[in-house]
Amino acid sequence: MSNEQKSVGAYNLLFEAERERAFITGSEAVSEAVKRANIDMAIAYPITPQSESMHLVGDLYAQGYLKDYYRAENEFAVMAAIHGAALGGGRVFTATSGPGTLRAMEMFPVWAGSRQPVVCAFMCRGVALPPSIQPENIEMAFLLDTGMLMFHAENAQDYFDMILAAYAITEQPEVHLPVGVFADGFFVTHTREVVMLPPDNLKLDSYNSDYSPVPPFDMENPPARVTRDPLLNKSNFVSYAASASWHQEVLAAAERSRKYIDRFLGGSIEIENGDADILIIASGTAVSQSREAVKAMKLEGIDAGLIKVKSVRPFPEKEIAAATANASIILVPEFNAGGWLCREVKAAIDNNSRVVAGPRVFGGMPMPGEIIVDEVKKALAKSGGAVKR
Amino acid sequence: MSKKIFTPTKEFEELLPQDYKDLVNNGPYNAPKTIDDLGSFKEITEPHPHCAGCGVSLGIRLGLASLPSPEDTIIIGTPGCSYFALSQSALNYSCTAFGNQNSVASGLKRMLSIRYPQKNKDVVVMVGDGGVADIGLDYTLHSWFRGEKITTVMLDNEVYGNTGGQESGMSPKGKVLNMAPAGKKFNKIPVFEMAKTAGCRYAVKVTVASPKKLGAAIRRAVLIAREVGPTYVQVYTPCPTNLKFSPNQTIANAKDAEKNFYVYEEYMTEEAGACLSKIGELKEKV
Numbered sequence: 001m002s003n004e005q006k007s008v009g010a011y012n013l014l015f016e017a018e019r020e021r022a023f024i025t026g027s028e029a030v031s032e033a034v035k036r037a038n039i040d041m042a043i044a045y046p047i048t049p050q051s052e053s054m055h056l057v058g059d060l061y062a063q064g065y066l067k068d069y070y071r072a073e074n075e076f077a078v079m080a081a082i083h084g085a086a087l088g089g090g091r092v093f094t095a096t097s098g099p100g101t102l103r104a105m106e107m108f109p110v111w112a113g114s115r116q117p118v119v120c121a122f123m124c125r126g127v128a129l130p131p132s133i134q135p136e137n138i139e140m141a142f143l144l145d146t147g148m149l150m151f152h153a154e155n156a157q158d159y160f161d162m163i164l165a166a167y168a169i170t171e172q173p174e175v176h177l178p179v180g181v182f183a184d185g186f187f188v189t190h191t192r193e194v195v196m197l198p199p200d201n202l203k204l205d206s207y208n209s210d211y212s213p214v215p216p217f218d219m220e221n222p223p224a225r226v227t228r229d230p231l232l233n234k235s236n237f238v239s240y241a242a243s244a245s246w247h248q249e250v251l252a253a254a255e256r257s258r259k260y261i262d263r264f265l266g267g268s269i270e271i272e273n274g275d276a277d278i279l280i281i282a283s284g285t286a287v288s289q290s291r292e293a294v295k296a297m298k299l300e301g302i303d304a305g306l307i308k309v310k311s312v313r314p315f316p317e318k319e320i321a322a323a324t325a326n327a328s329i330i331l332v333p334e335f336n337a338g339g340w341l342c343r344e345v346k347a348a349i350d351n352n353s354r355v356v357a358g359p360r361v362f363g364g365m366p367m368p369g370e371i372i373v374d375e376v377k378k379a380l381a382k383s384g385g386a387v388k389r
Numbered sequence: 390m391s392k393k394i395f396t397p398t399k400e401f402e403e404l405l406p407q408d409y410k411d412l413v414n415n416g417p418y419n420a421p422k423t424i425d426d427l428g429s430f431k432e433i434t435e436p437h438p439h440c441a442g443c444g445v446s447l448g449i450r451l452g453l454a455s456l457p458s459p460e461d462t463i464i465i466g467t468p469g470c471s472y473f474a475l476s477q478s479a480l481n482y483s484c485t486a487f488g489n490q491n492s493v494a495s496g497l498k499r500m501l502s503i504r505y506p507q508k509n510k511d512v513v514v515m516v517g518d519g520g521v522a523d524i525g526l527d528y529t530l531h532s533w534f535r536g537e538k539i540t541t542v543m544l545d546n547e548v549y550g551n552t553g554g555q556e557s558g559m560s561p562k563g564k565v566l567n568m569a570p571a572g573k574k575f576n577k578i579p580v581f582e583m584a585k586t587a588g589c590r591y592a593v594k595v596t597v598a599s600p601k602k603l604g605a606a607i608r609r610a611v612l613i614a615r616e617v618g619p620t621y622v623q624v625y626t627p628c629p630t631n632l633k634f635s636p637n638q639t640i641a642n643a644k645d646a647e648k649n650f651y652v653y654e655e656y657m658t659e660e661a662g663a664c665l666s667k668i669g670e671l672k673e674k675v
Contacts, residue, residue: 040503040504041496041500068499070535073531076486076489077492077528077531080485080493080496080528082496083493083496084494084497084498084500085500087496087500088496088497088500089504107485215481217463217483219460219481223409223412223413224412225478225479226480226481226482
């Protein structure tokens with residue numbers, strides 16, 4: 001029961017509370033995070049391909065951990081109702097994936113434009129290009145410019161920590177933007193692994209809408225003409241300028257989130273063996289596969305390093321540019337056919353002919369470490385021995 | 390709402406905007422008004438920015454003047470003609486994506502019930518016919534099926550007005566409009582009948598030519614939504630610009646509709662009737 005839990009600050013819950021081992025799926029890790037997040041309301045839709053996470057959240061509601069919960073009629077309805085609930089000034093949670101993400105698409109920029117501190121988990125899946133319900137994260141490409149912050153979990157531990165950190169980051173008065181916390185479906189959501197959990201008798205401090213940069217819609221304000229939406233469909237210069245400056249403020253809020261990402265996510269990237277001449281840049285489960293590839297290459301005498309990207313929005317341009325300044329080969333393996341992370345990396349660094357775009361797997365195909373090693377070897381051969389092994 | 394959040398010192402009182410002073414001193418908040426009082430108090434709406442003779446703006450003006458507790462009412466809208474008058478109302482008003490209004494209202498109402506368990510926070514959806522009957526029909530019906538305690542008001546001008554006069558599901562059969570070059574092929578969508586079967590506890594069909602009936606309908610709908618469940622008011626708000634009649638004929642047009650195809654109808658469940666009797670609302674004859 002929520003009222004038997006002790007409220008603590010996010011830093012305490014994430015970094016100070018003692019943790020115990022649990023052997024759980026990624027979906028269960030989501031539910032464990034929600035259990036400790038002191039959420040007022042969650043709304044669910046069970047589309048295939050959804051994971052079991054949102055019905056586990058329903059169980060939490062039945063046990064008294066949330067104050068309201070219901071199943072809505074489709075994802076657009078879910079994201080619209082979550083918008084309404086957030087307008088009401090409380091803490092909310094939902095989750096979706098793949099085709100559901102695309103059906104709900106219209107609401108994501110609305111959340112950002114309305115400065116809603118919504119946290120939504122995405123269990124990335126294919127999007128019928130051609131029809132697939134298997135793991136791949138192409139949906140992240142569609143969300144890059146919706147104004148939401150985007151964190152990409154490598155495993156169930158990340159997923160648990162990032163969801164709690166997301167609330168801590170977005171509820172800062174100078175941030176207040178929606179946060180998408182992404183994991184690669186099946187690989188993370190449906191498999192079981194060891195996750196270190198803080199005690200479940202602790203929960204985050206409750207959300208206080210008094211610290212919101214925009215007023216909640218509860219009519220607890222003085223008589224005034226209050227709308228949270230810029231001046232829609234008024235065709236004059238003042239309206240355009242109001243809308244543009246509002247949009248600039250959304251972008252600025254994302255910039256201001258960086259210091260809280262450093263504090264609560266421990267930085268937007270993690271670097272292993274960063275002095276190597278060959279660097280792999282990856283996010284999500286491609287990080288785990290790349291780590292295996294780095295180990296395999298070490299046995300063969302090839303010295304490679306790894307950069308794990310945790311925050312995709314805001315994108316760590318400066319950190320990645322600095323970390324890759326001396327690298328000769330930069331490999332970007334991805335679980336999607338579009339290569340959105342590769343485009344982001346190329347746009348962030350100088351001399352991007354160093355970037356090897358791939359390997360890319362999709363449609364549910366696995367990414368064995370061998371295919372990453374093969375790509376590195378091909379790039380080495382192409383360099384004609386100019387690269388330090 | 391609190392008029393006491395700002396308490397200016399006497400010397401600075403006169404520096405506050407006139408609009409604010411009027412709303413505090415002579416507004417409808419915590420001092421219930423009805424449409425009989427129109428002209429004698431500072432209204433929630435401003436002089437409207439709509440076309441001359443606009444039925445929608447009249448519907449909004451009458452509707453807002455009939456809210457039982459404007460100080461605790463939040464309006465959810467959609468893009469469209471209704472946006473213009475509602476976005477400058479002195480209430481919290483939200484309008485985002487087209488058609489999502491009853492979903493937004495569901496989430497909002499539930500959250501306000503969590504945050505203010507001891508207070509009535511009335512959530513009223515006020516949107517056009519396209520928003521309810523076409524793009525938002527799914528979400529409207531599901532909010533009724535779920536029994537959400539919200540009021541839905543359709544401002545039915547029988548056309549997509551703001552986008553230039555295209556056919557809507559509420560346009561009459563045979564009407565020639567943009568996107569219906571040979572005339573609309575099917576009847577008005579029977580949203581009023583659907584409201585009854587989908588779980589609305591109270592539903593009224595009325596026109597802007599009967600302000601007293603309209604005012605009573607809005608008031609009752611909000612009071613019943615508070616206590617019992619979803620309510621629906623469908624208001625005929627004719628559009629001179631797109632339906633091509635003279636702006637000074639709006640009321641005549643609505644009166645004619647009332648006699649022919651938009652006959653006044655009030656439906657309520659037993660539970661809704663008992664609720665009104667309990668709070669003394671059924672004494673008023675409309």
